[in-house]
Amino acid sequence: MDLENSGPTARVAVAGLGSIGAKVVRELDRGIEGLVLAAVASQNPDKHRAWLGGLTTKPAVLPIEALAEAADIVVECAPGKLVRSIVAPVVSRGKTAIVLSVGALLENEDLIVLARENGGQIVVPTGALIGLDAVTAAAVGTIHSVRMVTRKPVEGLVGAPHLADNNIDIAGIAEPLRVFEGTARQAAKGFPANLNVAVALSLAGIGPDRTRVEIWADPTITRNTHRIEVDSDSARFSMSIENIPSENPKTGLITALSVIACLRKQRASLRIGT
Incomplete structure (x- = not known):
């Protein structure tokens, strides 16, 4: 699965800064080949301003609805009730949404149709499973x-x-x-x-x-x-x-690591796995 990009570097936004989102943001800040941290969104931005301000690359703090415009890849690490508001604007622009709240897709199956019609993509990381x-x-x-x-x-x-x-x-x-x-x-x-x-x-x-x-x-x-x-x-x-x-x-702790692994594969010189 090749994620959408615009040139040699793809902009990444993270929606949700809980235990998973925060780890993904910090890893993007440390550097992932071919990707750059562009923006984040949180239901309580003030709670996170201190550590976000300490990042090497300070992302824009935006409302959820603005992420699709600010990035090529949007990583959803939010409550399931927000999946639609995060994913729909992304895939309707032909961009890529990495979705962790997979259960919410069963109640929003038209998002898959929306992605298909607009050249977008919904990516589900392996998460806490193997195989x-x-x-x-x-x-x-x-x-x-x-x-x-x-x-x-x-x-x-x-x-x-x-x-x-x-x-x-x-x-x-x-x-x-x-x-x-x-x-x-x-x-x-x-x-x-x-x-x-x-x-x-x-x-x-x-x-x-x-x-x-x-x-x-x-x-x-x-x-x-x-x-x-x-x-x-x-x-x-x-x-x-x-x-x-x-x-x-x-x-599980491995869920955040799975997202990071998924991001690393997108522009890596060597990719292992289907």
Whole structure:
């Protein structure tokens, strides 16, 4: 996937300066081949002015709606409810949006059509999963089934809408408890801050309505764990990853690193992976 550019250097903007966005901004400031940090947006800009002011390249601090004009690539690191307002102006200009809140795409599928009609692109980084290249390759043939089992520390699931809607109390559990079993689409709706990985997996493979997901609240672990099992006409494989949580317990530390890796690949002299 080659991102949109305008000449030898592409301008990058970051929407959202939480644990992921801040890491991406700092890495861009340190330098990524062929890219330059142009702008950022935050719901609370004053909170971040001090450290932003200390960057070597001070980005413009803009409202979300202005990012599409200021950059060639916009990285979305914001709450899912803001995905449309970030992505639509970008892809309608034929530019590239890197989207982390993948679950929101299921409620805004017309954004993909908008990108196609205007020559834009929506890029979904690998994020907290492994093996999306293998799933994407298998999908060129026929995938029979995809199943993902997610286990998270209790604090990483507290507050999820599915738990509230079904009166599931996990605060005092002493052993692992399965709190959800269903499709990736249902998982994304019930756990919007937790299950972007399930949606990314489903979009790489057989879609959100055929990808099966289990979610466990597990007080015995400290890492977010995902196990994926795929059966296809070209290969049968399983993958497992244990992610160290970031400052936000709902998000793995590797998610930010995945975005940075995605950005590095765009202008690198050597690219590894599909």
